[in-house]
Amino acid sequence: MTFTDKLKNYDTLVFSAIAFFAIYLFCSYNGVGISPDSIMYTSAARNFVAHGNLHTFNHAPIVDFPVFYPTYLGIVSFITRLDPTVFGWWLDALMFAALIYCSGYIMSRFVPTSRVYKWLVLAAIILNPGLLQVYTYLWSETLFILEVLLFMIVFRQYLVNHAGKWLVFAAFIAAVACITRYAAITIVGTGGLILLLDRTLPIRKKIGHILIFGFISISLLVANLWFNALHTGTVTGPREPSITPFIKNLYYFGTVFCEWLGFTPTMYFLATPLAIVILAGFIAALAFNFYRRKLNSYENLAIAFALVYGLFIVLSSTFSRYERINPRLLSPMYIPALWGYTSWGLLFLKRLTNPKLRTAVAVVFIAAMLGYITKIFLVDRDRYKDQIADEYGNPGYTDNDWMESKFAAYLKTMDKSIFKPGITIYSDAHEAVYFFSGMSAYLVPHKFFKKDVEKFYRIKRFYLIWFNNLENPELINLKDIKARKQLKTIKDFGEEGGIYEYDESGK
Numbered sequence: 303m304t305f306t307d308k309l310k311n312y313d314t315l316v317f318s319a320i321a322f323f324a325i326y327l328f329c330s331y332n333g334v335g336i337s338p339d340s341i342m343y344t345s346a347a348r349n350f351v352a353h354g355n356l357h358t359f360n361h362a363p364i365v366d367f368p369v370f371y372p373t374y375l376g377i378v379s380f381i382t383r384l385d386p387t388v389f390g391w392w393l394d395a396l397m398f399a400a401l402i403y404c405s406g407y408i409m410s411r412f413v414p415t416s417r418v419y420k421w422l423v424l425a426a427i428i429l430n431p432g433l434l435q436v437y438t439y440l441w442s443e444t445l446f447i448l449e450v451l452l453f454m455i456v457f458r459q460y461l462v463n464h465a466g467k468w469l470v471f472a473a474f475i476a477a478v479a480c481i482t483r484y485a486a487i488t489i490v491g492t493g494g495l496i497l498l499l500d501r502t503l504p505i506r507k508k509i510g511h512i513l514i515f516g517f518i519s520i521s522l523l524v525a526n527l528w529f530n531a532l533h534t535g536t537v538t539g540p541r542e543p544s545i546t547p548f549i550k551n552l553y554y555f556g557t558v559f560c561e562w563l564g565f566t567p568t569m570y571f572l573a574t575p576l577a578i579v580i581l582a583g584f585i586a587a588l589a590f591n592f593y594r595r596k597l598n599s600y601e602n603l604a605i606a607f608a609l610v611y612g613l614f615i616v617l618s619s620t621f622s623r624y625e626r627i628n629p630r631l632l633s634p635m636y637i638p639a640l641w642g643y644t645s646w647g648l649l650f651l652k653r654l655t656n657p658k659l660r661t662a663v664a665v666v667f668i669a670a671m672l673g674y675i676t677k678i679f680l681v682d683r684d685r686y687k688d689q690i691a692d693e694y695g696n697p698g699y700t701d702n703d704w705m706e707s708k709f710a711a712y713l714k715t716m717d718k719s720i721f722k723p724g725i726t727i728y729s730d731a732h733e734a735v736y737f738f739s740g741m742s743a744y745l746v747p748h749k750f751f752k753k754d755v756e757k758f759y760r761i762k763r764f765y766l767i768w769f770n771n772l773e774n775p776e777l778i779n780l781k782d783i784k785a786r787k788q789l790k791t792i793k794d795f796g797e798e799g800g801i802y803e804y805d806e807s808g809k
Contacts, residue, residue: 313417314406317424318399324428325395328438328690332705334390335696340440341733343372344386350376359736360744365530366539368523370481371442387700390440397444398437402428404451405637408600412645414652422671423640429678430636431685432562432629438696442483447634449479453489454603461496461598464503469511473518480523484538485618485634488611490519496606499592542623542750542776551619552577554627555612561629562636564677577616584609584642601645604638611635644671699737709769709798713738720792720801721765728758729767730777743767746777759786762806769799 329335336344345359356364356372364372375386375393382389405427409420427433436443453475460468476493479486497503497512527537546554556573559580565572584605591602612635619627647667654660688694695701704710718741721727727743729735735743746766747754755778766789768780783789789802 311403311406311410313421314403314410314424317406317421317428318402321402321428322395322399324434325391325398325437327686328434328696329391329394331690331693332695332700332702334387334394335435335439336387336699336737337439337441338731338733339367339442340390341699341737342367343375343440343442345736346372347375347379347386351380360732360742363530363533365534365536367442368481368484368526369529370478371445371483374445374482375440386440391438394437394439394444397448398433401437401448401451401637404448404455408451408454409641411600412648413599413601414648416648418668419644419648422668422675423644425675426640426671426678427637429675429682430562431678431681432558432633432636434682434685436630436633439698441630443630443633446479446483446486447637449475449482449486450489450607450634451637453479453493454600454607457493457496458598458600458603461500461603464507464511466511466514469515470518473515476515476519477522480520481526484523485611485614487520487523488607488614490516491610491614492603492607493519495610496597496603499588500597501592501595540748540751542748544620544623546619546623546626548616548620549574551616551627554619555616555632556580558627558629558632559639562678564674564681580639580643581609581612584612587642587646601641604641604645608635608638608642611638699734703771704738707798709795710734710738712793712795713767725763725765726761727765727767729769730774730779731769731772734769734772735767746783748776749778750776761804764804765792766802766804767799768802770797771799 334340342358342364346356346364349355349357350373356369356376358364378389378393379386386393402424406420406424409415409423412419433447436447453472456468456475457472459465460472472493476486476489479489493515494512497508497515500508503511530539531537553574556575556577557570559576560570560573587605588602588609591597591599591605596602612632615627615631615635625631651660651664651667654663689696693702695705698704713735716739718739721741727735727741728746729743730746732743732745735741747758749755758778766780766783770780773779787804789804791800792803793801
């Protein structure tokens with residue numbers, strides 16, 4: 303890139319600065335948001351710095367999540383000598399600013415390109431409520447979404463000249479992404495799909511490049527899964543079968559896009575048809591680009607990733623149980639989907655020969671984008687009012703409910719000698735126990751795993767820290783435990799919960 307080209311990106315730098323400031327605003331009251339996942343990442347990062355391993359607070363290797371994000375946090379912590387809960391907000395802000403810069407870089411290379419289009423889309427990315435939520439929490443999506451765009455930049459360079467060095471570089475980014483989030487296998491799928499469809503490659507070269515890309519891109523993931531299986535007996539931790547059918551997951555997929563489009567819940571009857579149209583549109587666009595032999599554009603890469611990622615989330619939710627499809631899960635898809643469904647307008651405008659018609663269409667497009675940007679801005683404004691102006695904080699373990707909780711305050715300052723050494727502590731929110739007290743605790747078993755439940759009930763002595771407001775319907779509950787075990791109350795916090803002890807000997 304020449305110096306002149308760099309100067310042309312000054313507007314992208316301005317938007318990047320705005321993105322950084324937006325994250326600062328939403329973290330200005332209580333810092334970065336802390337969820338149960340955040341505590342898992344943080345505890346592994348702390349152990350990485352202190353002991354050189356990636357064990358979580360319960361002294362077991364981190365398995366439910368890949369290893370790179372907690373390693374990344376640990377490296378930053380080692381360099382800065384700060385805890386992830388302290389530097390989390392500015393790290394998120396820097397990554398969000400980098401995401402906006404990469405987005406602007408990519409859009410300036412669309413064919414055709416438009417500065418006004420870039421401004422409107424950058425504003426829509428910054429103000430997207432789903433992305434703003436992700437980048438105000440200690441979540442691995444913050445790094446993964448950035449890796450998606452970096453992969454597009456490098457892989458597109460490969461598609462232009464088919465040089466092996468760019469293929470290896472792209473495969474390496476995909477490999478790192480796969481140990482950032484398991485869902486990054488979709489990056490591998492995207493690259494493999496484009497390679498398979500690329501008709502400009504001779505067949506022997508195509509096969510060789512597919513093998514090289516596939517081997518490198520999954521190498522770190524295979525190593526991560528092998529390590530998990532060797533040390534814990536499972537590759538990604540215990541997983542339950544899904545309880546939501548395909549059509550229901552398609553509906554949830556559509557509700558997220560309804561939310562992103564500014565629809566109210568009363569319009570969610572459009573969710574399933576919208577989901578079908580969105581995915582079918584990506585398939586049609588990819589097929590059209592294959593027919594035109596136009597696979598090496600950023601726009602086509604965005605379409606391919608959005609399709610592969612969207613299908614992966616819907617299908618994996620149909621076979622494996624995890625949190626319901628929501629804006630966080632689909633956040634990596636937002637930018638590629640936005641490009642896929644707006645960039646065609648630039649090509650359409652270019653082909654219009656009538657100046658008046660072209661101006662009229664451009665005005666309609668700009669008005670529609672401004673209307674959309676205004677809608678999502680109002681959503682962000684309401685969130686800012688609730689969480690920052692009204693001083694509640696990002697929902698999670700640092701919000702006002704927890705900061706004003708007598709139970710949490712007790713856990714922070716309690717005399718830990720009330721727990722006798724060698725006796726296991728269980729909880730319905732073991733990450734909360736660690737976050738507030740620094741103690742290790744183990745999660746009570748899921749109802750689905752009957753053998754684990756019976757094994758728990760055979761334990762002759764244990765402590766139980768129970769949070770009533772966090773009760774998880776998938777876990778055995780306090781009522782179930784009390785029906786089987788005579789618990790002694792050590793500390794009662796009324797509606798908030800309590801600390802209990804069970805001793806079969808009755809001592």
